[in-house]
Amino acid sequence: MNDPYRFGGPVTAVCPGCNAVVVLPAEPLFEDTPPAICSTCETEVPDYRRPSFTMPDTLGAPTAEPTLPVEEPRPENQRVTRGGLFRSLTGLVADRGLSAIEQARERSGF
Numbered sequence: 001m002n003d004p005y006r007f008g009g010p011v012t013a014v015c016p017g018c019n020a021v022v023v024l025p026a027e028p029l030f031e032d033t034p035p036a037i038c039s040t041c042e043t044e045v046p047d048y049r050r051p052s053f054t055m056p057d058t059l060g061a062p063t064a065e066p067t068l069p070v071e072e073p074r075p076e077n078q079r080v081t082r083g084g085l086f087r088s089l090t091g092l093v094a095d096r097g098l099s100a101i102e103q104a105r106e107r108s109g110f
């Protein structure tokens with residue numbers, strides 16, 4: 001009784017269709033032993049004890065990186081919209097233009 005896979009209880013697998021726990025047929029398994037059918041959604045449940053068993057793609061595929069929660073932009077950063085930024089840049093250019101005009105006026109004696 002040291003084999004953890006032979007605990008005497010029913011052998012179960014998770015249904016790939018609805019994730020319900022399905023009891024697999026008792027061993028020994030033969031080629032013509034009918035596969036376990038999920039009683040909930042009637043999907044054929046793959047039996048890992050069969051030689052033909054292949055790992056489902058979902059288990060073999062690399063798991064997606066856990067996504068870190070995206071830091072919400074803080075309100076002070078959201079206040080500057082593209083239009084607002086353009087307006088402030090326009091104002092800056094206009095201010096510089098005006099001061100340049102004023103300097104030119106001072107130099108020319110107006």
Ligand SMILES: [Zn+2]
Pocket residue numbers: 015016017018019020038039040041042043
């Ligand atoms: Zn199912």
